[in-house]
Amino acid sequence: MAASGPPTPPPGRRVTNPLSLTRVESAVARSAAGFGIAFFLQSLPALLGQQSSVNPVYFGASVGLIVAALLFAAATSIGGRGVRTASITFCAVYLVMLVTWPLAVNDPEHAPTDSPWLYYLLTIATAMAAIGFGIRTAIVYLLAVPAIYALIRLTPAGGHSTVLQAALDSVYAVILGGVITIIFTILRYAARAVDRAQDTALERYSHAVRQHATEAERVQVDAIVHDSVLTTLLSAARAYTPEAQELAATMAGNAIGYLRDAVATAPDADAMVRGGVVASRIAEAAAAMSQPISVRTIGVGHSSMPLVVAEAVYSAAVQGMVNSLQHAGGAVERWVTIRGRADNGIEVQIGDRGAGFDLASVPQERLGVRVSIIERLATAGGRAEIESTPGAGTKITLRWPDGSSSGAPEFAGFVAEAERKRGES
Template sequence: MAAACLAALLDDATGVSRGWQAAALGVMVAWAAFFTAVAVRRGIGPPLIVCDAALVTSVMLLQPRLVSVSTVVDETTWAIMLASTAIYVSQLALRPVAGLPLAALVIAAYMIGVPAETSQIRILFVQAAVVSAMMWLLRRGGRRADAIVAERDRERHRAMAEAARRADERQYRVQMHDSVLATLTMVASGAVRAGSPGLREVARQALEILETYASPPPLADGPLIDVVERLELLVARMRPAMSVDLAVAGWRGSDRPALEVPEPVARAIVDATREALRNVAAHAGTRRASVRLERSGDSVRLHVVDHGRGFDPARVPAARHGIRHSIVERMAMAGGTATVQSRPRKGTVVTLRWTCG
């Protein structure tokens, strides 16, 4: 539109009302500035396109006062530039069902208002048809690309869920062997007395393991799960044996945010958190821990922090499965990562991360 205004100022003024032309050009310049500002801030929406087509249609109907006959005959009129721009914009921003009627309206107004016969009208019809066809092909290709990307994401989530399921099966076998079967063997062999505090503690841990794996594995295409709600249930179950503070970034009072992730991911985060808290209770020499959860964009990060006796992660025996399998490998199978930072007498921080995509 700015180019059309500049061309109008350089146009032959024969038979043109400079007053009408100045008013029309002033309105078009103001509209071009407003159009640009709205498009940059909010995007090009249908109301903006309809208003642009209405303004251009009005200018086309006023051609006898704004455009000289000689420029129309010479096919150098700026009005054709303005009409072409409106047609392009309507076809690029709207679907054909809405863009083509607006283009037809602009063409009809040009035909009615042009002060002399011209062959340039054919150009407007060709422009409307060609641009509409091109945009239809582009949108069709875009829909196909979106479908391919969506199917790829579904396949990735299915693979992620299957990997998490296999990891849970391996962890289940390890835990059954190291805890449940070991407890039953001790009872059967009489290695410990009935009612022994140590036996009660081991039996309690074995029951927790059985409860953990009693639920069926998540479906490959399972729904999104609010991981905050799952963590609240976990923290409630840890009491009164442990004092666990759960903090969620952005949580103020009763305005609890929902942080939804795929079910396999939610299960991996909660199970890894449970294992980290069990390690605190069993090895840290403290019954207090804090769980901090936050989301940044598509990333979820959780910290399990204690101020217990700490340890040297490099000196953990390879036969110990708690950190390697129950935390690190479990998060890896769900598409995330887990890190453990600890120093003797400095406490421990377990960090779980997962990023969508």
């Protein structure tokens, strides 16, 4: 059976770029690719200066593979797919080029003494490792690749540097790459925590929506049972004449139709109804009652509400009038006042100066007050308040929206309040 959805939450400031693992990885990947291209351009003077001392085949292959890997990383960071694959590819290409550097130098004894041009991309390689690998593999790469560079730097092919210079270059790369790895790891864990929290919140919200739909369905069925089915059964039990039996049969057919419509159709939750339309329907229902009921409308022209709310307010108001006719007595004053509210809501008051009743004495199995009025309004996001004193009449106030932070009132709350007042008196 279809049921209306939960009330729409109040509008607020929308979070346009929430933290997530995908966004963090994409942002870091774009930064690494952008800095990689910038560092490669920075290495061009050293690269061109060392071209004559390196094997041409190696030189062309190393430059081509490095450029291709950087462009691959940049493309995937923009596209959002294959980021880790591109990062791992760059790490692998860089490691192979670095390890094979001593083999590519034509004359190691007369090689340039400055750093190989690959040194400019060492930090980029460690940053790519943090993106592509897990934390343990990234740390191993962070420590191993600068160490390999330091060893190569000590060889003639690497410029025959001093131990201190090689160590400083290596430690600088480890520190800078370590900072990048730590920052990215923290962001990654934070983003994963946010993703888990969001998944949990969505799961709980979905569960709450299902519970609300089930409760709304129950209230709808209970209201139909009370308004149509039980009334039909009572009429059938008292149908001693052919006319009464025919009326009971007609009521039974109508009740079956109500149940069938409730199963087959669902109200359009997005449709809006003007307050004047609701007021007109309530006034027409009051005019059709067996006893006169005065109707007064105040400032409802600018109010509006969802269709499900309009139906709930109308049905609860009709049930309130029916209850007054059934229990308040014959020749008593009855009225309905419909007001528009400043918050674009509506307030309907159904009152009489009849017999009244004791709220605390109403049993829970009586559905007229609890389901057809209180729960029906609560399910639609409204609130029903009932004031009644034996011998002094009854007043039912329907308000939408609720406007309270305590949520939908339960019938037990009204009973407890009535007991408290009775004790004070």
